[in-house]
Amino acid sequence: MEPQPIEEKINLIRSALDTKKRVLVSFSGGVDSSVVAAIAHETLGEEAIACTAKSETLPESELIDSIKVANEIGIRHEIINFSELDNPDFVANDSFRCYHCQYMRFQKMYEFAKSMDITTVCDGTNASDVVATHRPGIRAIQELQVFSPLLEFNVTKEEVREIARIYGLSVADKPAMACLSSRIPTGILVTSQRLARVEKAESFITSLGFSQVRVRDHDGIARVEIGKSELTRSKNPLFQKNVNEFLIDLGFEQVIIDPLGYRTGGANMPFIKNKS
Numbered sequence: 001m002e003p004q005p006i007e008e009k010i011n012l013i014r015s016a017l018d019t020k021k022r023v024l025v026s027f028s029g030g031v032d033s034s035v036v037a038a039i040a041h042e043t044l045g046e047e048a049i050a051c052t053a054k055s056e057t058l059p060e061s062e063l064i065d066s067i068k069v070a071n072e073i074g075i076r077h078e079i080i081n082f083s084e085l086d087n088p089d090f091v092a093n094d095s096f097r098c099y100h101c102q103y104m105r106f107q108k109m110y111e112f113a114k115s116m117d118i119t120t121v122c123d124g125t126n127a128s129d130v131v132a133t134h135r136p137g138i139r140a141i142q143e144l145q146v147f148s149p150l151l152e153f154n155v156t157k158e159e160v161r162e163i164a165r166i167y168g169l170s171v172a173d174k175p176a177m178a179c180l181s182s183r184i185p186t187g188i189l190v191t192s193q194r195l196a197r198v199e200k201a202e203s204f205i206t207s208l209g210f211s212q213v214r215v216r217d218h219d220g221i222a223r224v225e226i227g228k229s230e231l232t233r234s235k236n237p238l239f240q241k242n243v244n245e246f247l248i249d250l251g252f253e254q255v256i257i258d259p260l261g262y263r264t265g266g267a268n269m270p271f272i273k274n275k276s
Contacts, residue, residue: 016153029171210227
């Protein structure tokens with residue numbers, strides 16, 4: 001069977017959105033939600049609204065990016081506030097943390113949508129997301145009947161980036177960015193202090209010119225993951241010295257530059273703790 005042309009998938013998404021009349025797009029400013037927002041704005045104009053949920057797990061840099069990209073698209077952009085830390089199940093950080101987070105987030109989205117007389121909430125879940133072995137957040141999206149047009153019409157991550165280039169979006173090649181709580185391994189409590197420490201650590205490292213960075217908080221031990229294309233630069237002794245000093249000042253007990261670099265789900269991967 002011939003692969004479905006990307007233009008055909010875009011047209012199918014347009015048609016589906018057109019039947020919704022008015023939509024609220026859950027908008028992080030990442031490439032997936034930006035593509036949905038761009039197509040929704042093109043299709044529905046002022047009847048499409050992008051909405052960003054601001055909480056302790058959202059890095060300030062990502063909030064700034066969401067504002068910038070919404071302006072780039074031309075879509076109306078709203079920001080709502082909530083806190084996952086109000087939910088003890090989320091704070092406990094079990095293997096369904098993402099489920100608790102997404103359920104709360106989209107409940108808030110639906111509340112806001114209802115206040116604007118909108119019944120359809122969209123998100124950027126794509127076809128590549130569902131092949132992951134453990135994605136409890138998708139379960140929450142399905143339970144709340146969020147409309148995921150990229151998933152509905154089998155748009156893969158690679159195709160999402162292609163569509164972003166077609167629409168001239170600046171985030172077409174932006175690395176994936178999970179929420180800050182993903183830096184804390186399962187079983188370690190998620191606290192505002194840990195989230196803030198991770199955010200400051202990652203912000204410092206990106207300020208040194210690195211684009212893909214994760215600082216995993218293993219109960220006081222900071223494990224720094226750098227994107228594989230930038231891993232060689234991370235071996236610079238001056239870089240390692242500066243990172244070590246900055247993160248120790250933030251309150252970490254020890255800093256480890258992971259030689260394997262960034263990988264998805266790295267917070268729960270084993271590593272050697274050398275506290276000698």
